[in-house]
Amino acid sequence: MSDVLMQLAAVLEQRKQAAPESSYVAALYHKGLNKILEKVGEEAVETILAARDAEAGGDLQALVSETADLWFHSLVMLAQLNSGPEPVLTELQRRFGLSGLDEKAARGNDR
Numbered sequence: 657m658s659d660v661l662m663q664l665a666a667v668l669e670q671r672k673q674a675a676p677e678s679s680y681v682a683a684l685y686h687k688g689l690n691k692i693l694e695k696v697g698e699e700a701v702e703t704i705l706a707a708r709d710a711e712a713g714g715d716l717q718a719l720v721s722e723t724a725d726l727w728f729h730s731l732v733m734l735a736q737l738n739s740g741p742e743p744v745l746t747e748l749q750r751r752f753g754l755s756g757l758d759e760k761a762a763r764g765n766d767r
């Protein structure tokens with residue numbers, strides 16, 4: 657699944673060469689980091705509201721869609737700063753590995 661993030665990141669990188677009027681992402685780059693951060697904030701709020709709605713019996717698909725918007729704009733933010741999903745995935749993997757070790761240690765202590 658992380659392949660999708662890497663492929664999308666490659667497209668986001670290509671959009672740095674595109675004219676602002678030709679692409680949503682190119683237009684965001686052109687508007688600059690403040691506009692991108694504004695979009696990240698906006699999508700975070702929309703994700704929170706969708707989660708509240710889902711808890712109250714609302715549409716789970718709306719939450720999925722808002723979360724996708726949030727992840728997408730976070731990727732644009734990372735690309736604007738010449739980073740990407742890879743270091744984030746590596747950090748998550750490192751934490752997962754650490755927690756795996758913690759669990760093993762805890763099991764060892766039980767014995």
Ligand SMILES: N=c1c2ncn([C@@H]3O[C@H](COP(=O)(O)OP(=O)(O)OP(=O)(O)O)[C@@H](O)[C@H]3O)c2ncn1[C@@H]1O[C@H](COP(=O)(O)O)[C@@H](O)[C@H]1O
Pocket residue numbers: 667668671678679680681682695724725728
């Ligand atoms: N995954 C996405 C994606 N997710 C969300 N969005 C856009 O993000 C925006 C969501 O924000 P809003 O709902 O606030 O919409 P808006 O009113 O148009 O935004 P503003 O004018 O307020 O900035 C919409 O315009 C969506 O189309 C995306 N736009 C593009 N992509 C991918 O990015 C790649 C490059 O896209 P282009 O730059 O359009 O070629 C493509 O491969 C797409 O698959």
